[in-house]
Amino acid sequence: MYFYIFHWSSNGIPEVLKGTVADPATFMTERELLLSEEYSKVKNFIFFILTPLEWLVYLFILGTGLSRVFEKWSELGLKWKVIKNGAYLFFLYLFTAILFYPVDLYRYNLSKKYGISTQDFSSWMRDYVIDFWVGFITTLIIVIVLYWLLHISKKRWWLYAWLLTIPFAIFMMYIQPVIIDPLYNEFYPLKDKALEEKILDLADQANIPSEHVFEVNMAEKTNAMNAYVTGIGDNSRIVLWDTTLNQLSESEILFIMAHEMGHYVQKHIYIGMAAYILSTLVGLWLISKIMPWLIDRFGQVLKIKEMKDINSLPLFLLLISLMLFLSNPVSNFVSRYQESRADEYAMELTKNPEAAVSSFQNLAKTGLSEVNPPFIVKIFRYTHPSMLERINTVAEYTKKEK
Template sequence: MYFYLFHWAQSGVPIVLKGTVADPATFMSKQELVLSGEYSKIRNFMFFVITPLEWLVYLLILGTGLSKVFEKWSEIGLKWKVIKNSAYVFFLYLFTTVLFYPIDYYRYSLSKKYGISTQDYSSWMRDYVIDFWVNFITTLIIVIVLYWLIQISKKRWWLYAWLLTIPFAIFMMYIQPVVIDPLYNEFYPLKDKALEEKILSLAEQANIPSEHVFEVNMAEKTNAMNAYVTGIGDNSRIVLWDTTLNQLTESEILFIMAHEMGHYVQKHIYIGMAAYILSTLFGLWIIAKIMPWLIHRFGEALKIEKMTDIRSLPLFLLLLSLMLFISNPISNFVSRYQETRADEYAMELTNNPEAAVSSFQNLAKTGLSEVNPPFIVKIFRYTHPPMLERINTVAEYTQKKE
């Protein structure tokens, strides 16, 4: 991957597009072009290194007997099995968090070095601790229920677990905007009431039930821009980062918001939820078939006697991580298609291709994004089409309109 990313991969702008609005040389300075290339290559390389490293860590936890040690620690002075399992999850989660902390810190410092992050260390560390507890509590609930199901039904646990993921996923989507997101940032009604009225007018055209647009203070953490429609039911809300408000014109902001509304109108949230539910069913079924065989075949080397043992959790997480990595190209392909549809919807709603192009240019510039990444990087990492493709979508739409 190192040689592919730093020496072999071709990621420049095609000759036919040189000098056009899709060419980053027309909207980025020479320094920004250099920084964009460096930053993208380092981040892409880290992605392809860290994921296999995670698998290796899980194997080492199992093979060295560390998982068994965590299990013994969790049994000291504890009677109830659910409490023991909770203690094991805490030891495992704490160990992996501490182990990967240097990598997480390097990512933060890298983002800071290239001018993406503006967050000081104390603020970053505060978010890091919040992340730990939010993810730990979520993981703990899932693991406790999962191993309880494995204990009571060794053959059909995967089906029962899948059935429970449906209400759990809906519940998490419902509480995300009002419980989890405010832990990290302050949300408040949009200060610019004239702009809010125009955004709500767009929302009305799109039949989106919303009375307020929310602003979130991100400028103290990042220079990047974002906007989104989140939540379901009564908790759905339109959110704008203040960096977006500070760096884009009104017409560009309206295009960005129209894009996010496109996801809502075209039911991408519900399609994504349905895809998640189906892929979870398939994933749990695969794990239910593979994991017992692996324990039977390699249980002695992995220090696992049976699947019901909580010490088998690292093997479960390893298989889950492998499947997520393998499925990345498919899920990213679907996501890129949905993003293209949302772009087309935004152009229909705003009828302002100039604002669309300048929005994409500004997004690429502030995020130091590659406008045309290498093929492997695109299929494994890009949930949105590269900026080159998004700008081409605008050109094709304009030609079609004419």
């Protein structure tokens, strides 16, 4: 991957698009082009080494007997199985967090170096600690229920676990906007009431029930821009980063909001939920077949006796990580299709292709985005179409309309 990303791949612009609005040379300076190329290559390389590194860490924890050590520590002075499993997870979670901390710190410093992050170290550490506890508590609930099911049903645990993931996923989507997101940033009603009225007018045209647009203070953390519609039911929210408000014109903001509304109108949230539920079913079933086979064959090497023992958790996490990585091309393809559909909806709603083009150009500039990423990088990393494709789609749409 190093040679592919840094030496073999070409992210040049097709001849037919050179000099057009999709060509980054027309809207980015030479320095921005250089920084974009450098930053993208480093980020892409980190992505492709981190996942295999995660697999190696889990194998190391199992093969060295460290998992058994965590299990013994969790049994000291504790009676209840649930509490013991929770203690084991804490030791495992803390160990991996410490192990990957240098990588996370490097990524933070990299983002600062290239002018994407504006966050000071103390603020970043605060978010890092919040991430740790939010991730730990969420995982703790899953692990406790999962290993309880493994104890009561050796054959059908995967089916029961899958059935329980459905209400849990819906619950997490419901509380995300009002409990989890505010832990990181302050949300408040949009200060620009004239703009809020125009956004709500778009929402009304799209039949989105909303009385307020929320603004979030991201300028103290990043120069990147974003906007989204999140949550379900009464907790659904239209959210704008203040960086988007500060750096884009009104027409560009309205186009971006129309794009986010397109996801809502076309039920992408619910389609994504259905896909998650289906993929979870397949994933749990595969693990129920693969994991016992691995324990039977390599249990002595991995130091695992039975799947229901909590020290088998690193193997469980390894298989999940492996399947997620292998499924990335499919999930990303679906996501890119949905993003394209949301772009088309936004163009239909706003009737302003110039704002669409300029908003994509500004997003690429501020985020130092790779306008035309290499093929393998695109299929494994990109949940959105490349900026080259998005801008060119607007141009094609305009031609079709004319």
